[in-house]
Amino acid sequence: MKIAILSRDASLYSTKRLKEAGEQRGHEIKVVDHMRCYMNITSHRPSIMYQGQPLENFDAVIPRIGASNTFYGTAVVRQFEMMEVFTANESQAISRSRDKLRCLQILAKEGIGLPVTGFAHSTQDIEGLINIVNGAPLVIKLLEGTQGIGVVLAETEQAATSVIEAFRGLNANILVQEFIAEAKGADLRCFVVNDRVVAAMKRQGAEGEFRSNLHRGGKAQKVKLTPEERSTAVRAAKTMGLKVAGVDLLRSNHGPVVMEVNSSPGLEGIEKATEVDVSGKIIEFIEKKAVKGAMRDRIPY
Ligand code: ADP
Numbered sequence: 001m002k003i004a005i006l007s008r009d010a011s012l013y014s015t016k017r018l019k020e021a022g023e024q025r026g027h028e029i030k031v032v033d034h035m036r037c038y039m040n041i042t043s044h045r046p047s048i049m050y051q052g053q054p055l056e057n058f059d060a061v062i063p064r065i066g067a068s069n070t071f072y073g074t075a076v077v078r079q080f081e082m083m084e085v086f087t088a089n090e091s092q093a094i095s096r097s098r099d100k101l102r103c104l105q106i107l108a109k110e111g112i113g114l115p116v117t118g119f120a121h122s123t124q125d126i127e128g129l130i131n132i133v134n135g136a137p138l139v140i141k142l143l144e145g146t147q148g149i150g151v152v153l154a155e156t157e158q159a160a161t162s163v164i165e166a167f168r169g170l171n172a173n174i175l176v177q178e179f180i181a182e183a184k185g186a187d188l189r190c191f192v193v194n195d196r197v198v199a200a201m202k203r204q205g206a207e208g209e210f211r212s213n214l215h216r217g218g219k220a221q222k223v224k225l226t227p228e229e230r231s232t233a234v235r236a237a238k239t240m241g242l243k244v245a246g247v248d249l250l251r252s253n254h255g256p257v258v259m260e261v262n263s264s265p266g267l268e269g270i271e272k273a274t275e276v277d278v279s280g281k282i283i284e285f286i287e288k289k290a291v292k293g294a295m296r297d298r299i300p301y
């Protein structure tokens, strides 16, 4: 098969590993920087140009779209869809999961376990917002944050009020969330491919840090999931319409709760911690499912 990896940087671990895994299985793999593509959307034959040449005869694309390029990146994925090229994740699903609030709203509707969460922009009723999550300690998040930046633990209601006021001054959308103290600074990254968890790791935040992000000094190790954790992760990915997803769970007193669903989950941490060939699993999924024009997304939100 001829497969394009949409990635800004061919030297990234995830990009290199996907290319390697595809080539090992006899496929022709091309790394395409989606930000350097341009498109012809006026003709009846949609096309994508890259380095002066049309991108033609691809059987599948694997989007690895960074959070800062969602708008243009998903437009390129959509153009491949218009050309009836199979994509590991569809553009709609990528856009949907990038919006944390949209993500939580859809997961909540499906009855998937979530931390109690409030959402606001410029409310004057800070007390009411804090009451939604039953007071402090609570977690406040900037909707646009990634890698743990913009996630704040407020231990007291006073601290919460000042942080919310400060964020309001920034004209930002914020989430206010029940603090899952019993997770003890750890979360579970469940790597889902084609409706199955293929690898899972536990990330433990650095000493004294409630955020488990590896970018914040967290450490990862292989973990065995409970059947409930497994099914929660699979349901969350399915609900978002993602075939390749990193589902992050917290172990709470009321069962696993979903924190976020990532559409371009990194491969380095998970492959190193679990020694599972996750890249190979993604290629295998494409071998099995890549059919011309097979659009699957039926999610109305
Ligand atoms: P980001 O998108 O920046 O990674 P997250 O929502 O994933 O933001 O939060 C970062 C980290 O903070 C999580 O991995 C988790 O360890 C911790 N965390 C986030 N929300 C909560 C919460 N409600 N209770 C306990 N820990 C949390």
Ligand code: MG
Residues within 6 Å of the ligand: 147, 148, 213, 248, 260
């Ligand atoms: Mg996170």
